Amino acid sequence: MKKVVTIFTVLAMIINITACGPKTEQRFESSFLELFDTVTTIVGYAPDEKTFTDYSQLIYNRLEEYHQLYDIYNDYDGVNNIKTINDNAGIKPVKVNQKIIDLLEFSIQMDQMTNDNVNVAFGAVLSIWHDYRTKGIDDPISAKLPSMNELQGMVKHTDISKVKIDKEASTVYLEDPLMRLDVGAIAKGYATEMTAKYIEEQGFTNGMISVGGNVRTIGTKFDEAGTKPWSVGIQNPDQESAQTTVHILQLEDMSLVTSGVYERYYTVDGKRYHHIIDPETLMPSELFQSVSIVCKDSGMADALSTSIFNMTLEEGKNLIESLEDTEAFWILNDGTYEYSSGFEAYIRK
Amino acid sequence: MMEPMNIVRVLKHISGSSGCKMLKRNDVIMTGIVLLIALVSLGFFFLNKKEGSAVVITVNGKIYQQIELEQNNTIKIEQENGDYNEVVIQDGYVWMTDADCPDKLCVKHNKIHYNHETIVCLPHKVVVEIIGGEENTVDIIAK
Numbered sequence: 241m242k243k244v245v246t247i248f249t250v251l252a253m254i255i256n257i258t259a260c261g262p263k264t265e266q267r268f269e270s271s272f273l274e275l276f277d278t279v280t281t282i283v284g285y286a287p288d289e290k291t292f293t294d295y296s297q298l299i300y301n302r303l304e305e306y307h308q309l310y311d312i313y314n315d316y317d318g319v320n321n322i323k324t325i326n327d328n329a330g331i332k333p334v335k336v337n338q339k340i341i342d343l344l345e346f347s348i349q350m351d352q353m354t355n356d357n358v359n360v361a362f363g364a365v366l367s368i369w370h371d372y373r374t375k376g377i378d379d380p381i382s383a384k385l386p387s388m389n390e391l392q393g394m395v396k397h398t399d400i401s402k403v404k405i406d407k408e409a410s411t412v413y414l415e416d417p418l419m420r421l422d423v424g425a426i427a428k429g430y431a432t433e434m435t436a437k438y439i440e441e442q443g444f445t446n447g448m449i450s451v452g453g454n455v456r457t458i459g460t461k462f463d464e465a466g467t468k469p470w471s472v473g474i475q476n477p478d479q480e481s482a483q484t485t486v487h488i489l490q491l492e493d494m495s496l497v498t499s500g501v502y503e504r505y506y507t508v509d510g511k512r513y514h515h516i517i518d519p520e521t522l523m524p525s526e527l528f529q530s531v532s533i534v535c536k537d538s539g540m541a542d543a544l545s546t547s548i549f550n551m552t553l554e555e556g557k558n559l560i561e562s563l564e565d566t567e568a569f570w571i572l573n574d575g576t577y578e579y580s581s582g583f584e585a586y587i588r589k
Numbered sequence: 590m591m592e593p594m595n596i597v598r599v600l601k602h603i604s605g606s607s608g609c610k611m612l613k614r615n616d617v618i619m620t621g622i623v624l625l626i627a628l629v630s631l632g633f634f635f636l637n638k639k640e641g642s643a644v645v646i647t648v649n650g651k652i653y654q655q656i657e658l659e660q661n662n663t664i665k666i667e668q669e670n671g672d673y674n675e676v677v678i679q680d681g682y683v684w685m686t687d688a689d690c691p692d693k694l695c696v697k698h699n700k701i702h703y704n705h706e707t708i709v710c711l712p713h714k715v716v717v718e719i720i721g722g723e724e725n726t727v728d729i730i731a732k
């Protein structure tokens with residue numbers, strides 16, 4: 241199924257790169273709303289609008305493939321996706337695309353690295369929260385919290401070792417019939433990373449892809465002075481504020497992902513309940529307003545931002561300091577900022 | 590803002606002098622030249638403003654309305670199925686004041702002001718974008 245999409249392309253400005261002789265590159269921007277239930281924005285440099293539009297279409301096509309494969313709510317004709325695996329839990333192994341196996345293996349690796357704080361087999365619990373949140377958003381007056389009984393009843397169906405991957409046969413099987421995969425904390429970042437690598441190979445070497453605020457930079461940008469790192473802002477959790485960002489980072493070939501309480505939430509009896517669920521308390525984690533991660537791999541940044549959100553500041557700092565080229569920034573509930581040792585070097589002065 | 594002040598000054602000069610004596614030929618020529626320069630630059634000023642900074646509203650990828658950023662305004666975006674969003678433009682800033690979408694994320698979004706900043710209402714497929722505004726010092730925002 242080939243789908244033609246409207247991609248708005250905007251010519252932002254024209255820049256001469258004097259460093260490379262008479263070559264002229266222009267800055268363009270495009271965006272679309274169709275994938276991952278969010279806004280995807282592409283910014284980058286190309287010799288002309290057509291070249292940029294072609295890159296945007298390639299990015300769209302690749303992201304769309306990931307979007308369909310990693311979807312847990314919808315079926316697509318002729319596609320076995322994560323939902324198909326869930327639908328066949330306890331029934332039979334499902335033959336899947338290699339991109340699903342790669343994601344699940346990466347996810348298991350991330351879960352081990354973060355001491356079981358980003359478990360893709362946690363879907364049985366997360367789906368309860370998802371249902372209550374969706375109902376609560378649609379009908380705020382009768383919004384309710386799930387009962388602890390209900391949540392605890394599902395915890396025993398979240399053992400990630402029961403996700404059986406057969407690489408030879410390209411199948412995935414959930415041994416526990418009540419187990420559900422939920423790749424929401426990792427799939428968007430992973431797909432962004434894979435797509436960024438792919439498009440860079442196609443020659444798009446100065447750009448940036450943001451899938452719903454999961455930002456992956458490719459190379460540098462240009463201005464009158466020559467090449468320059470991308471300036472990526474970090475969302476202010478206080479959206480009432482006139483100040484949209486709390487910091488601006490300078491990034492080159494790096495990813496920045498922020499997880500925050502303001503992203504997706506619903507309100508019960510005047511209290512906000514956001515979507516990042518602590519695997520221990522089974523409730524929304526209440527330690528921070530947001531956690532931002534900078535590292536090369538956007539999939540890892542996505543997984544870390546969620547898992548660090550669920551850890552204490554000390555646990556999180558210990559983990560970040562043990563990882564190479566990985567930095568974190570916390571905004572505590574009282575508005576205090578905390579940084580890992582190398583984070584502040586990225587902040588634009 | 591220099592141009593309108595020029596005009597006021599020139600006009601005052603004419604009325605002040607016409608009361609007691611005839612205008613000299615050179616005065617008229619000079620006034621004409623000054624007026625012409627003022628009008629031309631005023632024209633450029635407005636032309637640039639119109640092209641330079643606009644609020645573009647798209648629904649489902651199609652342009653719904655394009656309005657000036659510099660003019661205070663309230664726009665109600667109404668779709669055939671009854672969905673609506675209300676956008677306010679004031680003093681060069683744009684924000685969503687109301688919408689009947691379930692999550693209201695668009696209403697909670699910060700005010701936008703800079704070139705290429707957007708507010709998106711995903712459920713209604715509404716995008717409000719600033720075109721040609723003041724250049725932002727940020728390329729994108731992680732959230």
